[in-house]
Amino acid sequence: MTVKEAVPVHDEKPAAQEHNLIKPVGFTPVQVKSARARLFLSKQALIVTACLLISIFALTYLIMARSLIFDTNPIDARIKISGFSIPLGDGHLVLPGTYRFSISAEGYLPQNGEVEVKSQGHSRHSVSLEKLPGHLLVETTPQVPVKILINGSETPNNNGLVEGITAGPMRVTILSERYLPFTREINIEGLDNTHRLEANLRPGWANISISSNPSGATVTVEGKILGKTxxxxELVQGDRKVSVSLPEHKGVDIPVAVTAGVDQTLATVSLGPADGLLRVVTIPEGAGVTVDGEFRGHTPLELELSSGQIHRLRFFKDGYASIEHTIDLSAGTERDLNINLNVVHGKVHVSSVPPDAKVYIDGQYAGISGQTFNLPARSHTIVVRKEGYQEFDTRVIPSTKLEQTVRAVLLTSEQARWRQVPSTFRHAAGGTLKLMRPNAVFTMGSSRREQGRRANEVMRQVSLNRPFYIGTTEVTNREYRQYKRLHTSSHVNGISLDNDNLPVVNINWTEAVHFCNWLSDRDGLTPVYLTEAGRIVGFDAAANGYRLPTEAEWAWVARYDRGTMRKFPWGNDLPIKSDSGNYADTTATKLVPVVLRTYSDRYAATSPVASYSANEFGIYDLGGNVSEWIHDLYTIGTGLSSRMEENPVGPQDGDYHVIRGSSWRHSGLTELRLSYRDYGETARNDIGFRLARWIN
Incomplete structure (x- = not known):
């Protein structure tokens, strides 16, 4: 804007006002900022903006934050959390993340840790602070040094102060010499507080009066001299031993039961004269000594003997004549006694089978057997030796009145080994096996001229010399059911074959040998029969486990009789003898078509094993009761061969297995003979088995 210069105007005002004329002045326009700029930079705008930002932050924090709550014990514990947090009620608002915390309270051990707050849900934690240990101050009346036991264990203390005790109830016992124990049940609060316990101790002693005759004796208790009578x-409560002694007199020990506060006056102690001391030595040493009939030990020996009386001493030692001696000792004296014992002898005659063996006595060679030796009458070790035989040893004490005889029967190594082999044993299922040691050559089968002979009884020459065990009875139902618990031998026409002590039947050959393998495993032996997928595929002749008898073993046990082969179980002739076995007799009329009309065995079907007499080897039921599965495969030979079979185990091939022995169903001449052979593979109600084992 342009300011024009003012033009004076003349008017008709008084002259006095002419000096107040308006004069022109220079003008500079003001530079005005925009309204928007003034508003943005104003103080009010900045405050509003700050508040808005804080509100946004607070809103965002509140949306994202999660509560972190600690439930503490004690409830007034102080809680510190690392990082930014907002206290809220019992907890804190924090953003998701990991936080370290510290919780402490007066009287408690602080606890530090780390927690993770997740974005989902809230976080709540329970924290129990452990109380600080407490202390115990024991004040006694009277004030004496004490031992403090807490719950039975001694605890170190400093003038009665025990520090650092775990809070809780406890039993406090206070012990002090010469005072009775003081016990209280207290509760230690902990929290670094001190529990004060006042204990009034009661005296633990009593006054004991002691006198002696003569007087002036020294009184000692537990090694401490208390004075003279x-x-x-004063003696502390308890069982005490009071010793009273006086030179040249016998000391006396008096047991005293002291009760605190109960004074006692002991009976006057009479002190008798002291014993004398006798030192005894004998040649040789080690002699036994009795004094007045009482054994006192072996020499060398010190003996305390009552003075003023005569004592009778006796000295004795094996091999020496005893000596008696009398002695009298004065009170308190000491003496030495030396005794020489004289050797006495007795005669011992030593013989041997075989003769001319060497004799050693007490480890020294003495001569040849068959001699009589004059030996000291004490214990001696006698050993008899001969090359090729096991040595014989024994102990003997010779007698001066009677000559003794030692007869040494020397065994070869083989004989000694067989003595270690039991003649019988019981297997794990309960049956008994007996040792057989055959050394025989015999003929199996029967002559063609023998009445009742079958074509399969071909004569074979056999040598049997391998030792073996064989079951004294057939395997019973009880034994077999330990292997197959649910097996049943069934019945015949209502007559049970299933009782525990009856022989097991209705099993085939394969089931019988599986039982053998099971029993071998149970007794820790090597199974004989080889299996593949449950099938029997062969056998191991070197194994020591259980098996079925071979046909040669069965025939030898059943028939061999001092070099000849028995025809029937009871002998070589008919008729059948009583009590010979279980056959088809009159009681079996309803079960079988043909029976023995003149014989009765009391059982229609099977009988309990060992119901009849055993044969000469002690084996039962080889004829009758049930026929028996045999180890061998079945075959028929072509006739008596000049080749001898040694310990045969049967052919390598075959479809069936041998069955030997008659059964409760048999009554014919053919079946009653011990040479009768049958064969089969399937189970029958009159076929069982017995066990055998080789000895390697």
């Missing part, structure tokens, strides 16, 4: 002294 007569004497009154």
């Amino acid at each position: 007569p004497l009154t002294t």
Whole structure:
């Protein structure tokens, strides 16, 4: 804007006002900022903006934050959390993340840790602070040094102060010499507080008066000299031993039961004269000594003997004549006694089978067997030796009145080994096996001229010399059911074959040998029969486990009789003898078509094993009761061969297995003979088995 210069105007105003004329002045326009700029930079705008930002932050924090709550014990514990947090009620608002915390309270151990707050849900934690240990101050009346036991264990203390005790109830016992124990049940609060316990201790002693005759004796208790009699002294409660002694007199020990506060006056102690001391030595040493009939030990020996009387001493030692001696010792004296014992002898005659063996006595060679030796009458070790035989040893004490004889029967190594082999044993299922040691050559089968002979009884020459065990009875139902618990031998026409002590039947050959393998495993033996997928595929002739008898073993046990082969179980002739076995007799009329009309065995079907007499080897039921599965495969030979079979185990091939022995169903001449052979593979109600084992 342009300011024009003012032009004077003349008017008709008074002259006095002419000096007030308006004069022109210079003008500079003001530079005005925009309204928007003024508003943005104003103080009010900045405050509003700040508040808005804080509100946004607070809103965002509140949306994202999660509560972190600690439930503490004690509830007034102080809680510190690392990082930014907002206290809220019992907890804190924090953003998701990991936080370290510290919780402490007066009287408690602080606890530090780390927690993770997740974005989902809230976080709540329970924290129990452990109380600080407490202390115990024991004040006693009277004030004496004490031992403090807490719950039975001694705890170190400093003038009665025990520090650092775990809070809780406890039993406190206070012990002090010469005072009775003081016990209280207290509760230690902990929290670094001190529990004060006042204990009034009661005296634990009593006054004991002691006198002696003569007087002036020294009184000692537990090694401490208390004085001389007569004497009154204090003894602490308990069982005490009071010793009273006086030179040249016997000391006396008096047991005293002391009760606190109960004074006692002991009976006057009479001190008798002291014993004398006798030192005894014998040649040789080690002699036994009795004094007045009482054994006192072996020399060298020190003996305390009552003075003023005569004592009778006796000295004795094996091999020497005893000696008696009398002695009298004065009170308190000491003497030495030396005794020489004289050797006495007795005669011992030593013989041997075989003769001319060497004799060693007490480890020294003495001569040849068959001699009589004059030996000291004490214990001696006698050993008899001969090359090729096991040595014989024994102990003997010779007698001066009677000559003794030692007869040494020397065994070869083989004989000694067989003595270690039991003649019988019981297997794990309960049956008994007996040792057989055959050394025989015999003929199996029967002559063609023998009445009742079958074509399969071909004569074979056999040598049997391998030792073996064989079951004294057939395997019973009880034994077999330990292997197959649910097996049943069934019945015949209502007559049970299933009782525990009856022989097991209705099993085939394969089931019988599986039982053998099971029993071998149970007794820790090597199974004989080889299996593949449950099938029997062969056998191991070197194994020591259980098996079925071979046909040669069965025939030898059943028939061999001092070099000849028995025809029937009871002998070589008919008729059948009583009590010979279980066959088809009159009681079996309803079960079988043909029976023995003149014989009765009391059982229609099977009988309990060992119901009849055993044969000469002690084996039962080889004829009758049930026929028996045999180890061998079945075959028929072509006739008596000049080749001898040694310990045969049967052919390598075959479809069936041998069955030997008659059964409760048999009554014919053919079946009653011990040479009768049958064969089969399937189970029958009159076929069982017995066990055998090789000895390697």
